[in-house]
Amino acid sequence: MISLSLWNNIFMGGTLLFAIVMMGMPRLPAMLRFFALSSLCLAGLIVTSSLMKGDEQPYAIAIINIVFKVILAPSILFFAARKVRASMALKFYLRPTATYFAALLVLLISVFVSLRMPGVPYLSIALVLLGLVFMMVRKDLYSQIIGFMTMENGIAAYGVLMIGGFPFMIETGILFVVITGAILMAILSRHVQELYATGDTESLTELTE
Amino acid sequence: MPTIFILFLFAAASAYIARTEKQIRVSALVFAILGGGSSLYLAVMRLLVSPYTPVSGWFRADMYTWFMIALVSFVYITATIASVRYTGEESREGLLTIEKLRVYFFSIPLFILAMLVSVLANHLGLLWIGLEGTTLTTTLLVALYRKDASIEAAWKFIMLCSIGIGLGMIGMLMFVHAGVVAGLNVFDAFSYSTLRTSAHLLDPASMKLAFVFLLVGIGTKVGFVPMHTWLPDAHSKTPSPISALLSGVLLNVAFFVLLRCKVLTDLSIGSSAWSDHLMIGFGVLSVVVAAFFLLQQRNYKRMLAYSSVEHMGLMGFASGLGPVGMLALTIHAVFHTLTKSALFFTSGEILLSQKTTKIAGIKNLMKKTPITATLFLLGILAIIAVPPSGLFTSEFMIVGAGLQSARGLTLVLLLALTMIAFSMLKSTTSMLYTADDGVVEHTHKEKWTLTHAVVIVQLILIVVLGLFITTAPVLDFFKSISQSI
Numbered sequence: 237m238i239s240l241s242l243w244n245n246i247f248m249g250g251t252l253l254f255a256i257v258m259m260g261m262p263r264l265p266a267m268l269r270f271f272a273l274s275s276l277c278l279a280g281l282i283v284t285s286s287l288m289k290g291d292e293q294p295y296a297i298a299i300i301n302i303v304f305k306v307i308l309a310p311s312i313l314f315f316a317a318r319k320v321r322a323s324m325a326l327k328f329y330l331r332p333t334a335t336y337f338a339a340l341l342v343l344l345i346s347v348f349v350s351l352r353m354p355g356v357p358y359l360s361i362a363l364v365l366l367g368l369v370f371m372m373v374r375k376d377l378y379s380q381i382i383g384f385m386t387m388e389n390g391i392a393a394y395g396v397l398m399i400g401g402f403p404f405m406i407e408t409g410i411l412f413v414v415i416t417g418a419i420l421m422a423i424l425s426r427h428v429q430e431l432y433a434t435g436d437t438e439s440l441t442e443l444t445e
Numbered sequence: 446m447p448t449i450f451i452l453f454l455f456a457a458a459s460a461y462i463a464r465t466e467k468q469i470r471v472s473a474l475v476f477a478i479l480g481g482g483s484s485l486y487l488a489v490m491r492l493l494v495s496p497y498t499p500v501s502g503w504f505r506a507d508m509y510t511w512f513m514i515a516l517v518s519f520v521y522i523t524a525t526i527a528s529v530r531y532t533g534e535e536s537r538e539g540l541l542t543i544e545k546l547r548v549y550f551f552s553i554p555l556f557i558l559a560m561l562v563s564v565l566a567n568h569l570g571l572l573w574i575g576l577e578g579t580t581l582t583t584t585l586l587v588a589l590y591r592k593d594a595s596i597e598a599a600w601k602f603i604m605l606c607s608i609g610i611g612l613g614m615i616g617m618l619m620f621v622h623a624g625v626v627a628g629l630n631v632f633d634a635f636s637y638s639t640l641r642t643s644a645h646l647l648d649p650a651s652m653k654l655a656f657v658f659l660l661v662g663i664g665t666k667v668g669f670v671p672m673h674t675w676l677p678d679a680h681s682k683t684p685s686p687i688s689a690l691l692s693g694v695l696l697n698v699a700f701f702v703l704l705r706c707k708v709l710t711d712l713s714i715g716s717s718a719w720s721d722h723l724m725i726g727f728g729v730l731s732v733v734v735a736a737f738f739l740l741q742q743r744n745y746k747r748m749l750a751y752s753s754v755e756h757m758g759l760m761g762f763a764s765g766l767g768p769v770g771m772l773a774l775t776i777h778a779v780f781h782t783l784t785k786s787a788l789f790f791t792s793g794e795i796l797l798s799q800k801t802t803k804i805a806g807i808k809n810l811m812k813k814t815p816i817t818a819t820l821f822l823l824g825i826l827a828i829i830a831v832p833p834s835g836l837f838t839s840e841f842m843i844v845g846a847g848l849q850s851a852r853g854l855t856l857v858l859l860l861a862l863t864m865i866a867f868s869m870l871k872s873t874t875s876m877l878y879t880a881d882d883g884v885v886e887h888t889h890k891e892k893w894t895l896t897h898a899v900v901i902v903q904l905i906l907i908v909v910l911g912l913f914i915t916t917a918p919v920l921d922f923f924k925s926i927s928q929s930i
Contacts, residue, residue, distance in 0.1 A: 384611070399621050
């Protein structure tokens with residue numbers, strides 16, 4: 237019988253592992269799939285952490301997390317890309333191998349930071365930094381959105397691990413705001429695709445001093 | 446307030462219920478006067494008659510909150526009036542379709558609502574939702590024209606502000622965690638008021654770390670250098686009345702949230718010296734960098750946007766100078782809001798008549814459109830703090846207090862302010878008085894517009910308030926507001 241604590245660790249590991257694997261994915265569907273898996277593990281983490289803290293009803297928050305982050309966000313991005321016939325091959329500054337090396341460095345830095353700052357959990361720092369690095373090493377707009385949402389997963393992980401989660405109304409509000417942001421970003425990326433016939437951020441260079 | 450919030454929702458819905466362009470504009474105006482007028486009346490009454498401070502788990506309203514509500518409501522009304530004129534003209538020229546007009550008047554009341562939630566929020570989660578809401582409701586406004594530059598500006602805006610507010614969220618959660626560690630239950634730890642009353646129990650090291658996240662995160666929304674890069678793009682690419690809202694009130698709202706976090710950090714540390722240094726540093730950097738960008742500015746809307754970076758820097762500097770600085774920044778907030786929004790309204794009139802935002806593309810404006818040109822000149826004089834603009838009083842106080850506590854940096858600030866005044870005057874005179882290369886025939890006289898009326902009212906307020914600001918009762922009034930935060 238696997239204990240609750242072990243499940244908790246498995247979900248923590250899964251959230252991080254899938255986020256790392258996602259970073260090297262060269263195609264949009266694969267990237268979205270690994271983001272969804274990482275978010276699913278985060279939902280599992282919410283359940284196990286809440287049960288370990290004695291909450292009897294942690295499922296509602298986990299379910300809305302799954303609806304918003306595992307189902308809605310990846311679907312919206314995928315269909316937005318398909319609607320404008322965007323290329324499913326993503327563009328990057330760093331090749332997947334080099335990206336994984338960068339992810340490894342991020343993990344090491346996260347260990348260092350969490351040791352220096354005991355109030356900040358390792359998983360949370362790692363996800364926020366991975367999200368930021370992902371946005372830096374990728375050129376395409378969809379990766380930017382997923383990088384931002386990975387950061388948001390890091391913030392949610394902080395809430396779960398350090399404070400025991402958010403009140404239900406606030407969690408719903410935050411997820412609603414995050415999904416609205418993702419929809420707006422998808423709309424903008426569609427416009428960029430239509431205007432420039434590419435989803436490459438390097439095409440956005442008109443506004444300079 | 447809940448009734449007023451519902452009015453804002455109705456205002457947003459009316460943009461899609463109305464059938465014709467005229468109906469959309471009229472309903473937006475009616476709801477702005479109703480909703481904005483009610484919240485303005487309520488805020489002024491609270492400030493003047495009964496400084497009552499209701500506190501609940503979700504909302505909190507001290508005098509500073511009512512002061513911010515008054516500013517937001519006032520600019521909401523004036524921006525909607527200016528929007529009626531501006532969008533009417535752009536619709537006639539075929540730049541705005543009815544669908545875009547619906548998006549425009551749907552987004553404005555939601556944007557105002559998000560700002561009101563941000564200033565009223567006592568629950569830190571609600572505060573975050575309000576702040577992120579201000580970004581989401583304005584993104585489509587920045588991208589309204591669907592041109593390459595506006596899409597690029599909107600993309601930078603939503604990405605940078607969302608990441609910034611995300612980092613701010615980490616800071617807020619660190620506050621909450623410090624509260625939980627200090628023995629508060631989770632709901633109380635999310636309450637700003639409770640954290641404030643228990644500030645002495647919170648771990649100073651955690652609070653310092655949290656404030657760094659908040660300063661970088663919310664500082665992005667404020668427009669502090671080096672996180673300001675979204676600001677000139679977004680403010681210059683939106684329709685001018687929206688730029689007025691962004692520059693005039695949104696930056697102030699974000700600054701107000703940052704100030705609240707600073708106060709909480711100071712209370713837990715037991716001294717304001719640590720956060721004062723950070724605010725002074727970011728403030729001076731913002732003013733100096735803005736000065737250099739203004740020196741070579743070629744676009745008058747970007748010029749106004751960089752001027753906003755400068756003024757947020759000045760307010761940041763002031764917030765690190767103790768009670769005198771706080772008083773100065775409160776006065777500065779009022780006059781910056783009035784002046785900058787008036788300038789953006791006027792810049793909209795210039796854009797409508799001259800069809801360009803390039804400084805070099807505009808010549809002899811004083812002859813072509815004398816009313817607009819005169820109002821623009823008066824606005825520029827007010828924003829560079831020429832008396833009787835109240836900005837002169839606030840900047841005089843900031844420099845006076847700065848020379849006592851940070852002499853070297855204050856001298857750098859003065860030098861930068863001089864550069865800014867010179868640059869803005871040079872660009873303005875070039876637009877207003879440079880003779881045209883060719884012969885221009887004046888076929889029609891400039892017509893008086895609604896926007897002119899709005900700008901004149903604001904300029905009168907700037908002068909009258911500027912003259913009375915140093916009198917004892919008015920100064921005491923502002924002092925009590927600045928001390929209430």
